[in-house]
Amino acid sequence: MDRSVWCAMNTRRILVAVLCVLAVPAWAHVDSPLLTDPCGSCHVGHGEKGEPMLEKVEEASCFRCHGSDDERNRMVALGHLVPSAVLHDMRPEFDKAFSHPVERGGGHLPDEQLPSYGGAKVSHAECVDCHNPHERVTQGKAMNFSVKGYSLTGQYQERAVYEYNICLKCHTDVSGGKNSGRSLVRDFARTGRSQHPVTRGASGRRMPSLFEQMPAGGLMKCSDCHRSDDPDSPRGPHGSRYPFMLSGNYSRALDADENPFAYEFCYGCHDRTSILGNESFPLHREHIEGDLVAGTRGTSCATCHTAHGSADNPSLIAFNLQAVSPADGTGRIEFRSMGEGTGTCTLKCHGYNHAPGSYQWTP
Ligand code: HEC
Ligand code: HEC
Ligand code: HEC
Ligand code: HEC
Ligand code: HEC
Ligand code: HEC
Ligand code: HEC
Numbered sequence: 001m002d003r004s005v006w007c008a009m010n011t012r013r014i015l016v017a018v019l020c021v022l023a024v025p026a027w028a029h030v031d032s033p034l035l036t037d038p039c040g041s042c043h044v045g046h047g048e049k050g051e052p053m054l055e056k057v058e059e060a061s062c063f064r065c066h067g068s069d070d071e072r073n074r075m076v077a078l079g080h081l082v083p084s085a086v087l088h089d090m091r092p093e094f095d096k097a098f099s100h101p102v103e104r105g106g107g108h109l110p111d112e113q114l115p116s117y118g119g120a121k122v123s124h125a126e127c128v129d130c131h132n133p134h135e136r137v138t139q140g141k142a143m144n145f146s147v148k149g150y151s152l153t154g155q156y157q158e159r160a161v162y163e164y165n166i167c168l169k170c171h172t173d174v175s176g177g178k179n180s181g182r183s184l185v186r187d188f189a190r191t192g193r194s195q196h197p198v199t200r201g202a203s204g205r206r207m208p209s210l211f212e213q214m215p216a217g218g219l220m221k222c223s224d225c226h227r228s229d230d231p232d233s234p235r236g237p238h239g240s241r242y243p244f245m246l247s248g249n250y251s252r253a254l255d256a257d258e259n260p261f262a263y264e265f266c267y268g269c270h271d272r273t274s275i276l277g278n279e280s281f282p283l284h285r286e287h288i289e290g291d292l293v294a295g296t297r298g299t300s301c302a303t304c305h306t307a308h309g310s311a312d313n314p315s316l317i318a319f320n321l322q323a324v325s326p327a328d329g330t331g332r333i334e335f336r337s338m339g340e341g342t343g344t345c346t347l348k349c350h351g352y353n354h355a356p357g358s359y360q361w362t363p
Helices: 003-012 015-021 060-065 069-077 161-166 272-276 284-289
Strands: 334-335 340-348 352-360
Touching: 060 069, 272 284
Parallel strands: none
Antiparallel strands: 334 340, 340 352
16 A cells, blocks of 8 residues: 555544654655555554554564564565565574563553663563664664664653664663663763773774774774674674673683683684783783693683773773772772783782782783
């Protein structure tokens, strides 16, 4: 059915009337040549006031086309979708152990709590929290997120500018359902000393371990790290087999044994050979692998680094306080950089007192 005909037929419905009058031109799920009917491919019937007239509710309405082959074949049979459309089955992503709980609960409820506040009984996310079903989409192209968002300073946005603006709708002060006490807003504050460049552009400084150097001003997305464990899966932070919905395994244990799998996640972008070859921090290998002769165990990257941003330190240094305690004598926990490859640490770790311990990179 033609859009104008559909609109004409439904203008009695107040809800639709408003939208038809506004007639947002760039709707493009709507304009997609793969949909046989710009509106009727998703909307059915004549509707009730306040209801979007979808055959199925929420995510189920998306899985009719973005679900199994059977579901898609049914849509083709019903004449809603052209047979040549190639769409991924998204459901397996959401069925993974660490995923956005789209199927938990019904729609959003007034007494629902943000995941940030932990213990949230019905906290969940809908496809339409992150995707506008009326958005213009071209397969394989980056999306323009025509959904609501929040800025880092808590400013409401009618339309998110960056991907992270969407995440900040739900992940705010104390990030994550597991309530680790960390704050995403603080992690990614533009005033922080260092960050994986999500909210401000990269410095353009050469980092020896990177497989791909990042140009000055370059940006990362949250979903560069929080996404499927399978690189061939659909893009996006839908689900992963690994904790924190990361693209790879990341052991955060205080006394972990180093191997390619333990830090698979970091090694996806930072060359393991370079890290263990001490190309930046001359004591990387000693700390990460431990020392068999001295009888010390290795420790996780997370003992020294945060993966988001460090308010106070360069090089994403933010010590894990479960591993590190104040140094005897000075009572301080401190990292001081004296330029790349040179610095001091004042702290106590694995029984060793660094008061301070210093390092210097020598070519
Ligand atoms: C890809 C599926 C899809 C297509 C195509 C589509 N819609 Fe929608 N529409 C939805 C979904 C899903 C919702 C519910 C959104 C929500 O819950 O926030 C919705 C909601 C609406 C609403 C309720 C107000 C709102 O925005 O939430 C109106 C009106 C509407 N659609 C009109 C249209 C018209 C007119 C067209 C054709 C030009 C169209 N839709 C095409 C999926 C679609
Ligand atoms: C009637 C079938 C149908 C329904 C229902 C449907 N979609 Fe789609 N969707 C498509 C098609 C076809 C495309 C590819 C558009 C193109 O390439 O022109 C697409 C593309 C997308 C894309 C972009 C994919 C890319 O590769 O960039 C997203 C995101 C998306 N849909 C989300 C949703 C969400 C969320 C819902 C539920 C609210 C939904 N879709 C419901 C058919 C559908
Ligand atoms: C509508 C609310 C909502 C939005 C928007 C949202 N999330 Fe979530 N997120 C949740 C909920 C609910 C959970 C599950 C928490 C739980 O199960 O304890 C979650 C879980 C996560 C987790 C796993 C946390 C953990 O402790 O394992 C990550 C990572 C995550 N989201 C990242 C993102 C990213 C990246 C974005 C933006 C692209 C985003 N989220 C947008 C609600 C949201
Ligand atoms: C460079 C990779 C990377 C980027 C970029 C990234 N994260 Fe994370 N995120 C991680 C890792 C790794 C963890 C696990 C905790 C840790 O080690 O710090 C994590 C943890 C989380 C958690 C759970 C936190 C908790 O304390 O329970 C949430 C929620 C989250 N990230 C959301 C986001 C959002 C939203 C963005 C974008 C603004 C983002 N992340 C950007 C790697 C990343
Ligand atoms: C927490 C936010 C969030 C939720 C919830 C979410 N998505 Fe996504 N989705 C994204 C982001 C971000 C991308 C990647 C965009 C990019 O890279 O351009 C994406 C990508 C996609 C794509 C394109 C994948 C590809 O590579 O072809 C489809 C299709 C899609 N989502 C469908 C869905 C459906 C269906 C649901 C609900 C069942 C859903 N999404 C829920 C954030 C979300
Ligand atoms: C998706 C790719 C990606 C992943 C995964 C990733 N990083 Fe990075 N990392 C980067 C990029 C790109 C930069 C360069 C940022 C810049 O130039 O500002 C960087 C920079 C860094 C820096 C130096 C920051 C500075 O300002 O000096 C450290 C430390 C770091 N990463 C540690 C880690 C650790 C630890 C992990 C695993 C928990 C990890 N990264 C995972 C892409 C990644
Ligand atoms: C004992 C603390 C410690 C541990 C454990 C540690 N790092 Fe570092 N790392 C540092 C310090 C200190 C620097 C900064 C060196 C300088 O430039 O002065 C650094 C620098 C870096 C850099 C930036 C420069 C570069 O490209 O090499 C990356 C990336 C990095 N570390 C990744 C990792 C990864 C991945 C792990 C785990 C496999 C890890 N680090 C474990 C202390 C640590």
